Amino acid sequence: MLNINQQYYDENAQDFYDATIALNMQSLYRQFLPLIPAGGSILDAGSGAGRDSKAFLDLGFDVEAFDASEKLALLASELTGKKVAVELFQTFESKKQFDGIWACASLLHVSLLELPAVFLSLSNMLKSEGLFYCSFKYGEGEVARNGRVFTNLNECGFASLIKGLPLRIKDQWITADLREGRENEKWLNVILQKD
Template sequence: MSRPDPETLDVYNDKAAEYAESSERHLRQDPRLLQFIDACKQGGRVLDLGSGPGTASAVMATAGLKPLAMDASAEMIALADQLPGVDTRLASFDQLSGVDIYDGIWANFSLLHAPRTEFPRHLAALRQALRPNAPFYIALKLGKGEARDALRRYYTYYQEDELMDLLRSAGFAPHNCTTGESLGLDRVMARWISVACHG
């Protein structure tokens, strides 16, 4: 079992309000989020893994879903707690458990903070928690190896073929892949990949 990286957690606790403002600008109209919501069972229970301030969860709740915003940052969860229709849980990836619980799982730029050695185990736990044929969305940064950014956040980077192999090995069926580039919290442009799957 691995604990969340302390330096990464410190950054998110210190910059929770700034991160929330950025999420509000970019996530509310994100077509990938809207597609994920459309793919979920109406009124279904969904997990927002590494939810940050809960912006995506708020959009899901407005659409009639029942989101659980789960994050290891206490300051992020404190912000998510203020959102109507959003349940919250202060927890790390390691604390995810259960079988056939969720009608959808949204993992938007969260699992990139997990060590590469732990990633397959986390994917397996997510697949187990996801109901059959329910949607799973994941976004990570493209690249190789592991490193810390200018803010000292820990990242694990993936190549597209590597990520696809890991998803399929965990029992997911990828059906839509998008790549792009955007400005991060560290004010650096970074390439990313997002993959929509079904369990």
């Protein structure tokens, strides 16, 4: 699953950057950023083109970012002026404890089987009471589409996924896709809080 997705993003990095860099993300930022202390630390997990990292840096947050695609990480580094690490969710490590984790439309590229371990690993990098935003295409199961593989989740699937983890659902809501022409695609957005 990872190799297919990495290959896709490496081969289509500039197109993906061009298609996503100017999206207006304010509706999602408004749900998450007020929960993070001013100047707090945010891990942008699966940062893609770096759009969100740049927005958070511009607002004075301390941002660390990584992405599995070498080409996207390079574009994100150029955009933000900060080195974006090339890492997988399964292998990323940080000694830092973050106030928040932002995983916008990124964890959906992790297989359903591996997601609980990834959530646990990331939660270990959160401060106590830290916040964790993530989003998944709304649905069930793993699907292949347009050269990529996605794990879709609905409310029930997500609740079952994090059962037993040191995370609780603080808020969840469904949105339409922000990209033009994809308004019929739905997303499950979740804000988790570490116990």
